[in-house]
Amino acid sequence: MSAVIRPAETLAVAGAGPLVRPLAPPRATDAVSEPAWVRRTLIGVALAFLTLFLFVPLVAVFVQAFAKGVDVYWAALTESDALSALKLTLISAGISVPLNLVFGVAAAWAIAKFDFRGKNVLLTLIDLPFSVSPVIAGLIYLLIFGLQGWCGEWLRDHDLKIVFAVPGIVLATVFVTFPFIARELIPLMQAQGQEQEEAARVLGASGWQILWRVTLPNVKWALLYGVILCNARAMGEFGAVSVVSGHIRGQTNTLPLHIEILYNDYQFAAAFAVASLLAALALVTLVLKYIVERRAKASHQEARNEH
Amino acid sequence: MSTRALLLRRHSVLPGFNLALGFSLLYLCFIVLIPLSAVFLKTFTVSWGTFVDTVTSPRVVASYRLTFGASLLAALVNAVFGLLVSWVLVRYRFPGKRLVDALVDLPFALPTAVAGIALTTLYAANGWIGKLLPFKVSYTPLGVFVALTFIGLPFVVRTVQPVLEDLQRELEEAAATLGASRLQTFGLVIFPALAPALLTGFALAFARALGEYGSVIFIAGNMPMVSEITSLLIITKLEQYDYAGATGIAVVMLVTAFLLLLLINLIQAWARKRQGR
Numbered sequence: 299m300s301a302v303i304r305p306a307e308t309l310a311v312a313g314a315g316p317l318v319r320p321l322a323p324p325r326a327t328d329a330v331s332e333p334a335w336v337r338r339t340l341i342g343v344a345l346a347f348l349t350l351f352l353f354v355p356l357v358a359v360f361v362q363a364f365a366k367g368v369d370v371y372w373a374a375l376t377e378s379d380a381l382s383a384l385k386l387t388l389i390s391a392g393i394s395v396p397l398n399l400v401f402g403v404a405a406a407w408a409i410a411k412f413d414f415r416g417k418n419v420l421l422t423l424i425d426l427p428f429s430v431s432p433v434i435a436g437l438i439y440l441l442i443f444g445l446q447g448w449c450g451e452w453l454r455d456h457d458l459k460i461v462f463a464v465p466g467i468v469l470a471t472v473f474v475t476f477p478f479i480a481r482e483l484i485p486l487m488q489a490q491g492q493e494q495e496e497a498a499r500v501l502g503a504s505g506w507q508i509l510w511r512v513t514l515p516n517v518k519w520a521l522l523y524g525v526i527l528c529n530a531r532a533m534g535e536f537g538a539v540s541v542v543s544g545h546i547r548g549q550t551n552t553l554p555l556h557i558e559i560l561y562n563d564y565q566f567a568a569a570f571a572v573a574s575l576l577a578a579l580a581l582v583t584l585v586l587k588y589i590v591e592r593r594a595k596a597s598h599q600e601a602r603n604e605h
Numbered sequence: 606m607s608t609r610a611l612l613l614r615r616h617s618v619l620p621g622f623n624l625a626l627g628f629s630l631l632y633l634c635f636i637v638l639i640p641l642s643a644v645f646l647k648t649f650t651v652s653w654g655t656f657v658d659t660v661t662s663p664r665v666v667a668s669y670r671l672t673f674g675a676s677l678l679a680a681l682v683n684a685v686f687g688l689l690v691s692w693v694l695v696r697y698r699f700p701g702k703r704l705v706d707a708l709v710d711l712p713f714a715l716p717t718a719v720a721g722i723a724l725t726t727l728y729a730a731n732g733w734i735g736k737l738l739p740f741k742v743s744y745t746p747l748g749v750f751v752a753l754t755f756i757g758l759p760f761v762v763r764t765v766q767p768v769l770e771d772l773q774r775e776l777e778e779a780a781a782t783l784g785a786s787r788l789q790t791f792g793l794v795i796f797p798a799l800a801p802a803l804l805t806g807f808a809l810a811f812a813r814a815l816g817e818y819g820s821v822i823f824i825a826g827n828m829p830m831v832s833e834i835t836s837l838l839i840i841t842k843l844e845q846y847d848y849a850g851a852t853g854i855a856v857v858m859l860v861t862a863f864l865l866l867l868l869i870n871l872i873q874a875w876a877r878k879r880q881g882r
Contacts, residue, residue, distance in 0.1 A: 400628075
């Protein structure tokens with residue numbers, strides 16, 4: 299049987315190449331496309347706009363950073379105030395990202411896997427920090443923990459410092475990065491539904507097992523992207539941190555605040571040197587985002603092919 | 606009765622609802638809701654008259670005018686160019702397109718202070734761009750507009766782009782078959798389909814610009830009555846230990862932001878309804 303079929307198959311495959319090509323649909327774009335000169339003009343204008351507002355500022359950061367040579371650049375980064383600012387930035391991101399990660403997973407689990415009263419209100423409240431100005435995000439902690447604030451006197455009597463100290467900086471950072479991870483997870487987990495989790499449950503898996511073995515592997519790319527975004531924002535936050543920091547050099551300065559001080563001191567090359575660190579972080583964030591999006595697309599395609 | 610029985614609309618076999626929702630609500634309350642309520646409670650400690658005087662004093666009103674005006678103008682420019690950029694990215698092919706597409710998110714990822722000093726240096730009288738211009742940009746209200754345009758740039762592109770990608774080409778083909786010119790097709794078929802996304806992107810860029818601080822303070826010059834934005838005025842009041850004054854202005858800004866958020870939600874609900882039809 300198979301011996302009879304095989305030559306026919308080979309023939310069909312061999313003939314497919316030259317035969318099919320002329321039959322491919324002609325470029326049906328003329329009616330729904332623009333003349334070449336319009337296309338070129340539009341591309342040109344769009345690129346000119348992006349160059350002026352995006353690329354030139356980005357390039358300028360690196361050019362200005364090295365304007366006075368590599369020695370000045372290196373000195374600006376290894377100076378003790380810069381190092382302590384870097385340390386504080388890493389500490390505040392290191393605390394706020396894991397906190398918001400746990401919150402993001404918990405909120406997404408509750409919202410995506412269950413149907414409960416007040417869900418839409420909760421969704422709106424999670425987005426709230428996005429629409430609060432960073433300066434106000436700092437102000438609210440000042441009103442609570444500042445000397446004139448609710449807990450001000452109690453904190454002073456117990457010799458605790460929250461604002462104008464590290465805890466205040468961490469709190470303000472947690473506030474401004476609050477929605478990032480939840481925002482990435484919720485829509486995806488809602489779209490995925492709960493059938494897989496329910497199947498795991500029926501097969502006897504515990505809640506934590508379901509979370510670790512089913513839910514988190516399904517959303518790993520979105521989770522990773524949320525963490526990256528959250529981290530970038532945590533390390534770069536300026537307004538909120540500025541209000542609660544008190545600007546004590548070497549103690550309560552983060553990298554963005556250190557940039558401000560250097561810039562206002564007319565130490566432009568040093569300011570841009572530190573800025574180039576954060577700009578590099580932003581570029582890494584964009585590259586990771588690009589990779590994550592491609593992986594997400596690929597796994598989406600895979601899932602579709604399996605069905 | 607447990608929260609599970611109280612809140613759940615439908616029985617579920619999955620565990621962890623109480624823990625997940627309980628933790629989420631607790632965290633939300635401690636990090637966001639209680640601190641935010643402090644702003645409103647603080648305002649109640651001053652009389653209505655004092656509050657009105659604070660938020661309508663000439664210097665504050667001048668800052669509203671600048672903040673709202675520059676934000677509106679920046680959001681408008683972003684709406685026009687954001688639509689153009691997303692069109693070019695979705696419909697055309699050119700070298701470096703992927704790179705350009707990835708870099709559109711730069712203002713999201715770049716810390717505002719970095720953007721601020723970069724733009725200030727570029728648009729200063731002796732900067733790369735400032736040198737070429739016959740008028741001053743840095744340290745004028747125009748500088749505020751430049752900074753706000755930069756930070757609002759991704760919003761319109763990222764809201765319009767997915768809608769444009771999903772747009773059915775058949776509709777345009779049908780329009781062309783029926784004798785519509787390309788411009789007519791764009792105006793009567795494509796643009797109405799994009800309008801809700803464009804409006805959402807515009808509102809998001811506007812809302813973001815209203816509260817922006819880091820990128821603006823470097824380039825604005827911060828002259829009272831001329832180039833002082835509202836966010837900066839809050840900081841100035843705080844530095845003078847005028848907490849009540851700062852809080853009063855903050856309440857005005859917060860209420861505006863919440864109204865905008867409501868408006869954005871309404872636009873999106875309207876868009877969903879239109880798509881569903």
